[in-house]
Amino acid sequence: MVTASRVQLTVLRGRDDECRTIKGLLDGVTDGGGSLLVHGEPGSGRTALVGHAHRHVEGRATTVLAGTGLAEEAALPYAGLQRLLDPLLDHTAVLPREQRHLVRRALGGEDCPDARQLALSMGVLGLLAAAARDRPLLVTMDDVDLGDPQTARVLAFAARRLRRLPVVVLLTADAATTIDGIPAHRLRPLTERESTAVLTDRLRLRRHRRGDVAGTDRLPERPAPPVVAALAAIGGGNPQALGDLAGVLTPGQWRGEDPLPTAPPTDGALGRAYRARLDRLPPSTRRLLLLAALDEETGPGTPVRAAAEALTPAEAAGLIRVEPGGVTFHQPLARAMVAASAPLAERRAAHRLLADTLDPRTQRLRRAMHLAAAAEGTDPALAAELEQAAADGERDWSAASAALCRAADLSADPGQAAARLLSAARYAWTAGRPDQARLLLDRLRTAPVGVVDGRAGLLRGELELRCEPAADASATLLAAAGSVADADRAQALTGFVRAGEAVCFAGDQYRYAEVGHRAAALRRPNDPPALELMSCLVAGVAATLRGDHERGGPALRRAVVLGGRLTGPASTPTALACAAAAGLVVAVDGAAHRLAERAVALARDRGELSMLSRALELRAVAEYWLGRHETAAETSREGLRISRATGQTNGANVHLGMLAVLAAVRADRDTSLRWIREIGEAPTPGSRPHALAGWALAVLDLVDGRHDEAATRLASLARLGTGRGQVLVQVMATPYLVEAAAHLAHRPAATAALSVFDRWASSTASPLRRALSARCHALLAPRGSAEADREFQTALRLHPTEAGAFERARTELLFGRELRRSRRPRDARGHLHRARETFTLLGVGCWAEQATSELRASGESVGPPALPAARLLTGQQLRIAQLVAEGATNREIAARMFLSTRTIDHHLRNVFHRLGIRSRTELARAFVSVPGPGPASDR
Known part of the structure; x- marks a missing residue:
């Protein structure tokens, strides 16, 4: 019977490819042998794979020869070969006389002249063939590079000549070793998920060996997630390092309550x-x-x-x-x-x-860290120096976090130590390392009561908002903000802003009233701009969510103005993001985009990775409203990369949802569904990612003519009047809800949503929102009525000319369809032609096809649009296309345009799609007579 502990010991995490390769060699050995070199860093699993090969042939009629290269015998020629082939000495009689003589001399401790090396190697190959005559042979040599080079040379010779022999040779060596003519597998580091599995395996093994022990010494069922992430970083994805670490962790370390080691134990394997x-x-x-x-x-x-x-x-x-x-x-x-x-x-x-x-002035932090590493016991003066050096550093947040951790260790006063640990946690989170921040927060659970409670709660709540199921984040943040309100109004207001974000993210907007009430109590006359900005944001959003646009609009616009005035230390990514969020709610898209762009640039410049994802999210929404769909998708893709790299699960899901919506509104079904699948089942129903995915699916339903399904999905995004669900997302999606409902007999949900949209749009100065409102009323008006005609004309008059070409084209298409179905085909054609041309210029093929179908239904004979390439492409796409036509590679284009090759690939795919071509050769032909874009259009 196989015991649980044995199962844990024999599972090789993250080595599926290598195991399959070894299995394939061994299973097919009777049809001809083969060889494999497995190389990697010490502890990467080379020896474990040799053991896997041995286990795989257990119970089979297979002879196994196993050896290991020994550094102590590296100077002894053929020492490794002698240990490996000792069981085959009786077979040397079958070798030709000269080969037999050379093999016996080499295995007997005598050297072989260089001129006879070939004969010796042929003798060893013959010896292996003789041993494999009756049944297959597995030959393994672990750490072949550590032993004598003569053995390695002879084994490599034999391993290259096994095609007709039932022999498998498996060699292992360090990462730098390669052997010509032998297939090789380089062992990669384990991923965090694989590292988690290794650590969980080892924990279960320890529990099995120890038995269940009551009390605090009991090992947990699973390691705490921050512990896993920290150990994965410490172990560098090395299986042996992870195993060694797991073997020495205390129960408190497994649970994240005690500090973790900084390196694998030196007495481990x-x-x-x-x-x-x-x-x-x-x-x-x-x-x-x-x-x-x-x-x-x-x-x-x-x-x-x-x-x-x-x-x-x-x-x-x-x-x-x-x-x-x-x-x-x-x-x-x-x-x-x-x-x-x-x-x-x-x-x-x-x-x-x-x-x-090191220079104490220009290299202050590095110098202080070295002095701290050399210190013994507590040293308050050195702890203070570390704290000051970290504060004066050049925004290396990870280094500052490490410095403050060490300062806490050197502190004599428990209160000071706790405060420094909290700052270390904040710096770790700023650097985009949430797991490290959580571990440091866990260490603060034993801090003196009242020293850091509220500030630790603010950080813990922010981590819940960004990285964990956010249902409890608002309660954590509200409690923490309330506890620090008397001591630090700025931190308290920041906490209330975050609590408001959490409420909106989770779809509990009815709770925003409490956020607004508690934030209003902190407002003071003559507050600094950053504090007034946050107060205005919370007050404005609270009023807007309860439908009081007369109060909400001015407060939000004031926040936008204050954001534009921020300079110096007050100009932080957090403050600018608040101003950008206010701008989006009050529909000043250009200002919101500028503020979000400043927040993104500042977060990058200061290395504040924890804020970068949120700033990119706001910028993407602004770009959506400005009609820059491709740019918005690029922003969201960057936001997705940042979110995943910094463990911000909720931010990643919001960016995925935004990408799904952007693909859906361009009728790109496959891409939209792919992004939705990546969101998965994790988001809670009612949360923002869940609502964005529902919006995207509804748009795809609308494109395919499933109007009832589309309307049902969009109506379910929020329960109007209750403050539950994603009210703000439903407002954004209302034009699609109305469009779907226009095909239905009963449309109360669309009428109610449009009423909310109208009150918001009329409170803004946004021509686009008012144009969309007029379009919605036109769609709900009786077909062929003067009201429908008037509302469509109003919408076209309001659509801004400098932005929003896509929405204007959608209005032209819907108006043309209405006129055609009202038996006014001649009036419809102009609108449909303009819609078709715009959609073609934007590269939105599905909508262009719909316009084409409507034109044909109106009696128009429609061929391909006569548009030159220069009009079909953006300036940047045109420049890339011309460089391709000149013969430049994607890498060369990226270097010339200061872009990544991935961005060039993305733009080039769009160029091919818009021009209807499939190859670089066709592109070169298309651009033979195209004039250059010139400096003005090279954007």
């Missing part, structure tokens, strides 16, 4: 492997390697750069690469293991030496 590699280096090399490991910025003035030649043995060993700019470790884990393997006294001496080489 991986630590021993690295110590063995380091022991083979000269002492001077080890000392310099330690300095390089302890200081990542090995500039020209450091001891490492001054004596870089002494690092040649470490470079030859595959640990580092020495370049003019400094020393690079091939794996971050190697750096950590080199540092951890050194004795404590040597590490402290190295830190002191590095600190002495």
